[in-house]
Each structure stands twice: as C-alpha cells, then as structure tokens.
Amino acid sequence: MDFEDIGRRGLVLLGCGRMGGAMLSGWIAGGLPAGSVTVLDPNPPRQVADLGVRLNAELPSDPAAAVVAVKPQMMEHALPSLKPLGGGRTLVLSVAAGVPLQRFESELGAGTPVVRIMPNTPAAIGRGISALVANGAAGEAGVAVAERLMAAVGETVRLDDERQMDAVTAVSGSGPAYVFHLIETMAAAGEAQGLPADMALRLARATVAGAGALAVESGEEPAELRRAVTSPGGTTAAALEVLMDDSSGFGPLLRRAVAAAARRSRELGQ
Incomplete structure (x- = not known):
C-alpha cells in the first residue's frame, strides 16, 4: 500500500x-x-x-x-x-x-x-x-x-x-536526551577550561553533530573511528583513560542509565 x-x-x-x-x-x-x-x-x-x-x-x-x-x-x-x-x-x-x-x-x-x-x-x-x-x-x-x-x-x-x-525506548527513544546532556556537559567543561560560554556551546554542538554524521555516513565501526582519532600518549588518549574506566567511566554509567530507562518503560507498560 x-x-x-x-x-x-x-x-x-x-x-x-x-x-x-x-x-x-x-x-x-x-x-x-x-x-x-x-x-x-x-x-x-x-x-x-x-x-x-x-x-x-x-x-x-x-x-x-x-x-x-x-x-x-x-x-x-x-x-x-x-x-x-x-x-x-x-x-x-x-x-x-x-x-x-x-x-x-x-x-x-x-x-x-x-x-x-x-x-x-x-x-x-x-x-x-x-x-x-x-x-x-x-x-x-x-x-x-x-x-x-x-x-x-x-x-x-x-x-x-x-x-x-523497552530496550528500544531506553536506547533510541530516550537517547536524544542523553546526547543533549552530553552537549551541555561538554560545553560546561570547555567553559571551565577558560572558553567563553557561547563558544564552548558552539564547539560542543558542532562536534557532536559532526561526529554523529561521520559515524552514520562513513560506514566504519565506532570503535575504529575512535581509534583513528586517538594517538598514543596524546590528548584524546588522556581523556579516554578517564571516560573508559571500567568502574567509573562512561560505559558503566551509560549502562546504568539505559537500564533505569528500560526498567521505567516496563513499569509504565503494566
């Protein structure tokens, strides 16, 4: 039809x-x-x-x-x-x-x-x-x-x-809010390092939008794209050491967040 x-x-x-x-x-x-x-x-x-x-x-x-x-x-x-x-x-x-x-x-x-x-x-x-x-x-x-x-x-x-x-709701349904919060926090972190607020926000927005478009259009796995930007001992590696920490990094934090959203979705469906 x-x-x-x-x-x-x-x-x-x-x-x-x-x-x-x-x-x-x-x-x-x-x-x-x-x-x-x-x-x-x-x-x-x-x-x-x-x-x-x-x-x-x-x-x-x-x-x-x-x-x-x-x-x-x-x-x-x-x-x-x-x-x-x-x-x-x-x-x-x-x-x-x-x-x-x-x-x-x-x-x-x-x-x-x-x-x-x-x-x-x-x-x-x-x-x-x-x-x-x-x-x-x-x-x-x-x-x-x-x-x-x-x-x-x-x-x-x-x-x-x-x-x-419920998992879809937690990943893609609620997911845009996670990305918007990432932009907020990146901009705030840039401002804390001495950037003007409007410039930090512009940099954060464009970086997230551009990286997302590259992830979609390049056809490469996200892990490959990440490795391509990460020079050993460089600035990105220093940041990723914090973000990829097994206990307190971005991975375990996001898993907890997605699990909380999925759990709430199941509750709403009952």
Missing part, C-alpha cells in the same frame, strides 16, 4: 503535537494528499489548519490507517474515539510509549491490526529512527504500511518481539 492507496481511503491522526506534527509534515511532503488526512486534536498547532487537512471532522467510514500520537496518560480518553474503526480493515499505529499491543486489542476489539512504534525526536527534522512491532492481525502487510509512513521522518527497524520495545 502506497500513499496513493492511503489517500483514497484516508488516514486518521489522533494527536498532532510535536511528533504527530512531524509525521504529518513528512507525509504531506512525501505525496499524501492533505485532504485525505483527518486530524483529531482539541488544541492543534495553528499551522495545522493551513495544511488543508480535515481538522476535528467526522471520522471517515473506512480509513486505511489510524495513527495514535497522544501521550500515554491521555490514552484512556483517546482510544474510545477510535472504537468505530476497530476490529476491521483499518490499521492502527501507535507511537505512545509504554502502551502494549494488547491494550489496543482489548479496547478496539479482537482482530484489530495494530503496529506499535517507538520513534524519537529527531523525526522532527526527518532524521529519526523508529522501531516497529506488530500483532498477528497486522502481519507483514501492516508492518510494510507502517514502514512506509515512518520512512517519511527517518529510518525504521523491525523488532522480533514486543519485549524488546
């Missing part, structure tokens, strides 16, 4: 905040007719109405897909509005963190095809990555549609098991 097929039957977007808005912009830029999209949001961003979508209009009778992009705590109020679309031909996609497939099946009816998705915030600039897992009713066809839709805002990966979603 391509955007032309989805456009014929229509698509429902429940929630048009930062993530929903990023997806909507990507879909329209990718060729999905704006008039085929029904956006349901009590407080939509002002620019959404200017896109030409059907805003807070009546649900189409048989849309190809319904995308749930509300916060998990809003799910209790949001899902009943989609009940007329459950149990049939409409594919339901959820980007709500911590809400399992079973919740959608119980709320919308047995046989509802559901794909659960964990995107991340770089989707707002088309550089996100989304992990997908589907129930049996969605099958290969449903996952393919979900991949097509999420490709509008970045890369996609398929999971073998829904239980992997």
Whole structure:
C-alpha cells in the first residue's frame, strides 16, 4: 500500500503535537494528499489548519490507517474515539510509549491490526529512527504500511518481539536526551577550561553533530573511528583513560542509565 492507496481511503491522526506534527509534515511532503488526512486534536498547532487537512471532522467510514500520537496518560480518553474503526480493515499505529499491543486489542476489539512504534525526536527534522512491532492481525502487510509512513521522518527497524520495545525506548527513544546532556556537559567543561560560554556551546554542538554524521555516513565501526582519532600518549588518549574506566567511566554509567530507562518503560507498560 502506497500513499496513493492511503489517500483514497484516508488516514486518521489522533494527536498532532510535536511528533504527530512531524509525521504529518513528512507525509504531506512525501505525496499524501492533505485532504485525505483527518486530524483529531482539541488544541492543534495553528499551522495545522493551513495544511488543508480535515481538522476535528467526522471520522471517515473506512480509513486505511489510524495513527495514535497522544501521550500515554491521555490514552484512556483517546482510544474510545477510535472504537468505530476497530476490529476491521483499518490499521492502527501507535507511537505512545509504554502502551502494549494488547491494550489496543482489548479496547478496539479482537482482530484489530495494530503496529506499535517507538520513534524519537529527531523525526522532527526527518532524521529519526523508529522501531516497529506488530500483532498477528497486522502481519507483514501492516508492518510494510507502517514502514512506509515512518520512512517519511527517518529510518525504521523491525523488532522480533514486543519485549524488546523497552530496550528500544531506553536506547533510541530516550537517547536524544542523553546526547543533549552530553552537549551541555561538554560545553560546561570547555567553559571551565577558560572558553567563553557561547563558544564552548558552539564547539560542543558542532562536534557532536559532526561526529554523529561521520559515524552514520562513513560506514566504519565506532570503535575504529575512535581509534583513528586517538594517538598514543596524546590528548584524546588522556581523556579516554578517564571516560573508559571500567568502574567509573562512561560505559558503566551509560549502562546504568539505559537500564533505569528500560526498567521505567516496563513499569509504565503494566
């Protein structure tokens, strides 16, 4: 199913905040007719109405897909509005963190095809990555549609098991915040060494962005890239001796952080 097929039957977007808005912009830029999209949001961003979508209009009778992009705590109020679309031909996609497939099946009816998705915030600039897992009713066809839709805002990966979603949440879902904090701390460390605050922040931002782009585009393993910048006995080696300490370095610290995020994701899903 391509955007032309989805456009014929229509698509429902429940929630048009930062993530929903990023997806909507990507879909329209990718060729999905704006008039085929029904956006349901009590407080939509002002620019959404200017896109030409059907805003807070009546649900189409048989849309190809319904995308749930509300916060998990809003799910209790949001899902009943989609009940007329459950149990049939409409594919339901959820980007709500911590809400399992079973919740959608119980709320919308047995046989509802559901794909659960964990995107991340770089989707707002088309550089996100989304992990997908589907129930049996969605099958290969449903996952393919979900991949097509999420490709509008970045890369996609398929999971073998829904239980992997907690780890995905901890690595890529929450991961941008870890990187933003790295930029903060690098800038603060540069300032502590005598750099002006604005220059330290500019250096830290550009370094993290450039290193990330190099890691993606070079095709080399991160360890190889690290070794390529590290001269024996040099400045980078001195820093890495601290960062790679087995007990107090970056590795054990990040493992604890990711484990804490995964544990919280499991708690939210219960």
